Each structure stands twice: as C-alpha cells, then as structure tokens.
Amino acid sequence: MTDLTIDLGFIKLKNPVIAASGTFGYGLEFAPFFDLSKLGGFVVKGLYFSPRPGNPPPRLVETPSGLINAIGLPGVGVRRFADEILPQLRKIKTAIIVNVCGENEEEYASVVEFLDKEEGISAYELNISCPNVEKDGLCPALDSEATFSVVSLVKKTSSRPVITKLSPNVTDIVEIALSAQEAGADALSLVNTLLAIAVDVEERKPVLGNIFGGLSGPAIKPISLRMVYQVVRRVKIPVIGMGGISSGRDALEYLITGAKAVEIGTANFIDPEASIKIIEELKDYCEENGFERIEDVIGTIKR
Amino acid sequence: MIKDPQARIIGKENWKDYYLLSIESPRIATQAHPGQFVMVRITSHSYPLLRRPFSIHFKDERNIEIFFKITGSGTGILSQKKSGDTLDILGPLGKGFHAGETLRGKDVVAVGGGRGIAPLYFLAHELRSHGAAVKIFYGGKSHEDLPLKAKFEENGFELFCSTDDGSLGFKGLISDYLQTELQTFNPARIFACGPEPMMEKIAEISQSGDIPTEFSLESVMGCGFGACWGCVKRIRKNNHEGWVKICEEGPVFSGEDIIWTEVEK
Structure with a gap:
C-alpha cells in the first residue's frame, strides 16, 4: 500500500494533488463527479472582501494546447462565502484552502482577518499574481518589495498558514520567491497564468473583453516547470507546483523536480475527474517503481 | 449531470x-x-x-x-x-425551455437561424406532445443552410422558411418573415435560437406585441458546469443587472431578462 501523504510542515495532505483556484469554483461544482474528500485539497475561487462582477466577455479564448482567460475574479465576497459556502465545505474531509485577493494590501489583510474567525479553513493562498484584474497585468508579485510588504502584512494578521502564489511574468522569479519567504510565507505556489493576448484577425481587435488575459494549460508546462526547478533550489519553504498538469506523469515531473505538491487547474474543465485520475496514476507509478511513499519521489531529479 | x-x-x-x-x-x-x-x-x-x-x-x-x-x-x-x-x-x-402543459391548445412559434435550429427539433416535439400548435420559422443564408427542412416537414410540423438570397422560401431575414406573419396570428410564446442580431430583432418584435419569449444563447465555454465563469452574458435578475453564467443559469433565458446590447461585445 503506497503512502501518498505529504507533510508540508504546517499541514498534512492525504496526497499531493490539490485542485487549483479559479478552475474549481467553490469546490461544490465538482461534487456531482466525485467524492471531494479524495483530493489532497482544493483551493476555492479567489475571494475579495466584497462581491465582484468580473470582466466583460469574451472572457475565454482557446489557443494551441492552451486557454487564455480574463475572468477578472468575480466572486461572492467574504460574507456570503462564510455564510453560505463554507458551512458546506466544512463537511468535506480534505484541506480547504482559500485564495485571498485584494485591490490593495489592506484588502488582503481584511479578507484574512474576516476569515480567521471562521472555522474549517486549512490555509490561505495569497493571490498576488492574477494578471487580468489590473491594467497591463499589474500585480504585487511582479515586484519583490511589493511582495514582501503584502506577505508581511498578511502574516501579521493571519493565524493560519499562508501560501504565496507567484507570477511567472517576471524576469527573475527566484528574487520574488526569496522575498516572499523572507516575509514569512509558509509555502509558495507557482505559477499563476502567463500574461497573454489573442487577436481576432477578421475584426482586427483583441479577442478578450479585457484585452489581456492569463494563459494556462499544457502549453505553459515547460515554462512553469522550469520556474519550479529554479525556485526549489533556492528556498527552504515548500513549493507547490502548477502549470499545465493533466496527467500523473505531468504531476511527477513537478514532484521529481522538487515540488512537494501540485495544483491541477485547466485540466479540471476538460475532465472534471482529472485530479482523481492523477492521484491514481501517482499511486501506480510508486507501485511500479518501488516507492513506498510518494515523499520519496520528491526532489529526486538527477543532475 | x-x-x-x-x-x-x-x-x-x-x-x-x-x-x-x-x-x-x-x-x-x-x-x-x-x-x-x-x-x-x-x-x-x-x-x-x-x-x-x-x-x-x-x-x-x-x-x-x-x-x-x-x-x-x-x-x-x-x-x-x-x-x-x-x-x-x-x-x-443547463436549464432548458419551458415547454409544459400551460401551452396546451395554444399557438407557439420556434425560430431557428442556421445552426441555431439545433435545439428546436427536440423542443418542437415536446411542445406538440403537450398539445401546443407549433409553427417553425427556419432561416438561413441560402437553401443549403436549411438542411433540416425535410425532416421537420416529414414530422408534420408547420414550417416557414426564409433565405437571404431567396433560393428557398421568403427572401430576407427570418425575423422579417416572422414579423409579417405575426399580423395574422398571436402566439402564446416565441422560442428562438440563432445569431444574436436575429434574436435581438425577435425580442423587439415580441415586446411590441407583448409576446413572452425564450432565447437559447451561445458562448464559448470553459467547462459547461459553472466552475470557470467564462461564459457570462448581461442578464437582468431580481431587478439587478449582472454577468450571469450561460451554462448554469441558461442557456435559455427569458427575452425580457437579456441585455442585448451588452451581449454582443
């Protein structure tokens, strides 16, 4: 019997597979397909303090093996989340991670302050890296000082572990990763989507209502994997890898590279049961390759 | 699901x-x-x-x-x-058309433009099984865009066809054909699916005649079951306008709830 559990230090996961924020709704959307407690965890859709409408459509455009989205983080806000959604999530025996957003540092802190009073949340994932809510894709994760500042503030406010989600749209992701670590982040998750556009050649205009969007899906995997490779060598805190994972083998690339866990994103849309299949494939790999524990696979990449 | x-x-x-x-x-x-x-x-x-x-x-x-x-x-x-x-x-x-018993004995219209005819064949059968008298309006650019004409006729549905080029039926837009025909009868409901300009025109026509409408909207969709929030349209709900997921709350919406000008972006 393979042991798939993962110890992130601040939290133990049943297995290394976490459904990624923005692709998993509030979790309940996937309950018709499988038992959510089989997941290592899931990250609910990004929450601002107040409800938000999101961006005007079109919000999605498909590209070769990829998807550009400019959803714009619509959501119910913290109050409705706490009153209507969280009570249902508490019954699910897995790690519930809340993706925390803010238009400024104070909002990140106020979301965390509000949610800290609520039971049933395992950790926060600080979304400082969404590319399609601010003009030209601006977000704190593009700058090491801004990252340090917001992570420090949230850490002061939060009684729970804080995972910081990084942006790939930077020259040196290691610099930002070190900044987040120094500010007290308990873990890093990387990467968010790649800033991207698509053009309608008949209309000769950008396809997306927001012009800019974030590219995800299999197309980005080599890039996100490279960033995980760079970051795990330099930080001491656990790294959660994501970007284009749609199979057990994809997940293994990240784990072997040194990610302690993985997040599954776009694949959830194409196959709502993708995460469950990936867990099965990880188990098969361990059995076939003589690993009793998945933790023994992590970081085993040879030079 | x-x-x-x-x-x-x-x-x-x-x-x-x-x-x-x-x-x-x-x-x-x-x-x-x-x-x-x-x-x-x-x-x-x-x-x-x-x-x-x-x-x-x-x-x-x-x-x-x-x-x-x-x-x-x-x-x-x-x-x-x-x-x-x-x-x-x-x-x-998604949520489908309202094709129930309340339409028994009534005249109803289903308008399909091009591939928008797709959901209306199933709907037409359902309406007929509930005792409604169904008129099908089926429009396209040319006769080649009306491949299901024979199938509707063989199944005994009353059919009104139009083509932009006049190669089959009424020459012009199906919405214009409908407008002409509405001078002679007053349907209890109009159902429609097709290009947005067609549906918007039908919404206008039906509003002036005070006829309830249901439209099936189309969108690129990421997932189809409400998780990605990618397929939104501007919809009026409880006196409030907002971006609503077509996959989850639609794809069929009541005509009076759809904000058309915002739909085509």
Missing part, C-alpha cells in the same frame, strides 16, 4: 457543412430536456483543448442527437468521427 466517457456514435448524417450525430448514452438521454446541452470532448489530446458545447437536438430513450455546422477546428474534427467511434460527453447541462 452525467459524465459518459464511452458514448457510442450510432448514426451520422451530413449535408455540406452541417452534421448530425446520434450518440448512444441512455443515462444522459433519460434526463435530457429541450434546450439543455452536452459538452463533447473532441480529442483525448491537448488540441483542441476544451470540450465543445452542443444543444441536444433530439433524444429517445437511449440516444441523443447533436446537430452542428463546421465552424472551426473542434467541429471539423468532430465531423470526421464515424459510427462506432466513442465520445466522452458531459450532460445534460
């Missing part, structure tokens, strides 16, 4: 760029209502990446049908599938 990863294609028809696939999926078929849709996975590879949404064109106890036109790479690949191939489909999804 059911995921059927091994739904077998048991029949295929083709008229130029238009295709009809019959797919064996008893669990989806038994639950399906007119106006609902399925998400079809085009390939097990990563291109095209996303599933594609298709209205349920018809069903019986075991099978569903989808009707589509080749409009891009996804539908192009789907058109190459053969009888005996299997498809991975999710469905039935």
Whole structure:
C-alpha cells in the first residue's frame, strides 16, 4: 500500500494533488463527479472582501494546447462565502484552502482577518499574481518589495498558514520567491497564468473583453516547470507546483523536480475527474517503481 | 449531470457543412430536456483543448442527437468521427425551455437561424406532445443552410422558411418573415435560437406585441458546469443587472431578462 501523504510542515495532505483556484469554483461544482474528500485539497475561487462582477466577455479564448482567460475574479465576497459556502465545505474531509485577493494590501489583510474567525479553513493562498484584474497585468508579485510588504502584512494578521502564489511574468522569479519567504510565507505556489493576448484577425481587435488575459494549460508546462526547478533550489519553504498538469506523469515531473505538491487547474474543465485520475496514476507509478511513499519521489531529479 | 466517457456514435448524417450525430448514452438521454446541452470532448489530446458545447437536438430513450455546422477546428474534427467511434460527453447541462402543459391548445412559434435550429427539433416535439400548435420559422443564408427542412416537414410540423438570397422560401431575414406573419396570428410564446442580431430583432418584435419569449444563447465555454465563469452574458435578475453564467443559469433565458446590447461585445 503506497503512502501518498505529504507533510508540508504546517499541514498534512492525504496526497499531493490539490485542485487549483479559479478552475474549481467553490469546490461544490465538482461534487456531482466525485467524492471531494479524495483530493489532497482544493483551493476555492479567489475571494475579495466584497462581491465582484468580473470582466466583460469574451472572457475565454482557446489557443494551441492552451486557454487564455480574463475572468477578472468575480466572486461572492467574504460574507456570503462564510455564510453560505463554507458551512458546506466544512463537511468535506480534505484541506480547504482559500485564495485571498485584494485591490490593495489592506484588502488582503481584511479578507484574512474576516476569515480567521471562521472555522474549517486549512490555509490561505495569497493571490498576488492574477494578471487580468489590473491594467497591463499589474500585480504585487511582479515586484519583490511589493511582495514582501503584502506577505508581511498578511502574516501579521493571519493565524493560519499562508501560501504565496507567484507570477511567472517576471524576469527573475527566484528574487520574488526569496522575498516572499523572507516575509514569512509558509509555502509558495507557482505559477499563476502567463500574461497573454489573442487577436481576432477578421475584426482586427483583441479577442478578450479585457484585452489581456492569463494563459494556462499544457502549453505553459515547460515554462512553469522550469520556474519550479529554479525556485526549489533556492528556498527552504515548500513549493507547490502548477502549470499545465493533466496527467500523473505531468504531476511527477513537478514532484521529481522538487515540488512537494501540485495544483491541477485547466485540466479540471476538460475532465472534471482529472485530479482523481492523477492521484491514481501517482499511486501506480510508486507501485511500479518501488516507492513506498510518494515523499520519496520528491526532489529526486538527477543532475 | 452525467459524465459518459464511452458514448457510442450510432448514426451520422451530413449535408455540406452541417452534421448530425446520434450518440448512444441512455443515462444522459433519460434526463435530457429541450434546450439543455452536452459538452463533447473532441480529442483525448491537448488540441483542441476544451470540450465543445452542443444543444441536444433530439433524444429517445437511449440516444441523443447533436446537430452542428463546421465552424472551426473542434467541429471539423468532430465531423470526421464515424459510427462506432466513442465520445466522452458531459450532460445534460443547463436549464432548458419551458415547454409544459400551460401551452396546451395554444399557438407557439420556434425560430431557428442556421445552426441555431439545433435545439428546436427536440423542443418542437415536446411542445406538440403537450398539445401546443407549433409553427417553425427556419432561416438561413441560402437553401443549403436549411438542411433540416425535410425532416421537420416529414414530422408534420408547420414550417416557414426564409433565405437571404431567396433560393428557398421568403427572401430576407427570418425575423422579417416572422414579423409579417405575426399580423395574422398571436402566439402564446416565441422560442428562438440563432445569431444574436436575429434574436435581438425577435425580442423587439415580441415586446411590441407583448409576446413572452425564450432565447437559447451561445458562448464559448470553459467547462459547461459553472466552475470557470467564462461564459457570462448581461442578464437582468431580481431587478439587478449582472454577468450571469450561460451554462448554469441558461442557456435559455427569458427575452425580457437579456441585455442585448451588452451581449454582443
């Protein structure tokens, strides 16, 4: 019997597979397909303090093996989340991670302050890296000082572990990763989507209502994997890898590279049961390759 | 909502760029209502990446049908599938048309533009089974865009056809044809699916005649079951305007709730 559990230090996961924020709704959307407690965890859709409408459509455009989205983080806000959604999530025996957003540092802190009073949340994932809510894709994760500042503030406010989600749209992701670590982040998750556009050649205009969007899906995997490779060598805190994972083998690339866990994103849309299949494939790999524990696979990449 | 990863294609028809696939999926078929849709996975590879949404064109106890036109790479690949191939489909999804007993004995109209005719065949049968008298308005650019004409006629539906080029039926837009015909009768409800300008025009016409309407909207969809928030349109709800998910709260909306000018962005 393979042991798939993962110890992130601040939290133990049943297995290394976490459904990624923005692709998993509030979790309940996937309950018709499988038992959510089989997941290592899931990250609910990004929450601002107040409800938000999101961006005007079109919000999605498909590209070769990829998807550009400019959803714009619509959501119910913290109050409705706490009153209507969280009570249902508490019954699910897995790690519930809340993706925390803010238009400024104070909002990140106020979301965390509000949610800290609520039971049933395992950790926060600080979304400082969404590319399609601010003009030209601006977000704190593009700058090491801004990252340090917001992570420090949230850490002061939060009684729970804080995972910081990084942006790939930077020259040196290691610099930002070190900044987040120094500010007290308990873990890093990387990467968010790649800033991207698509053009309608008949209309000769950008396809997306927001012009800019974030590219995800299999197309980005080599890039996100490279960033995980760079970051795990330099930080001491656990790294959660994501970007284009749609199979057990994809997940293994990240784990072997040194990610302690993985997040599954776009694949959830194409196959709502993708995460469950990936867990099965990880188990098969361990059995076939003589690993009793998945933790023994992590970081085993040879030079 | 059911995921059927091994739904077998048991029949295929083709008229130029238009295709009809019959797919064996008893669990989806038994639950399906007119106006609902399925998400079809085009390939097990990563291109095209996303599933594609298709209205349920018809069903019986075991099978569903989808009707589509080749409009891009996804539908192009789907058109190459053969009888005996299997498809991975999710469905039935969304909320369909209201085609119940309240329409018994009443005149109703279903307007389809081009491939927008897809959900109306199932709807027409449902309406008739509830005792409504259904008039089908079916428009396209030319006679080649009306491949289902014979099928509706063979099934005894009263059909009004239009083409932009006049190659079949009324010459002009189907909405203009409808407007002309509405001078002679007053339907209890108009259902429509097709290009947005067509639907917007029908919304205008019906509003002036105070006729309730239901429109089936189309959108690119990421998932089809409410998780991605990608397929929104501007909808009025409880006196409040907002972006509403077509997949979850639609694809059928009451005409008075749709903010048309915001829809076409």
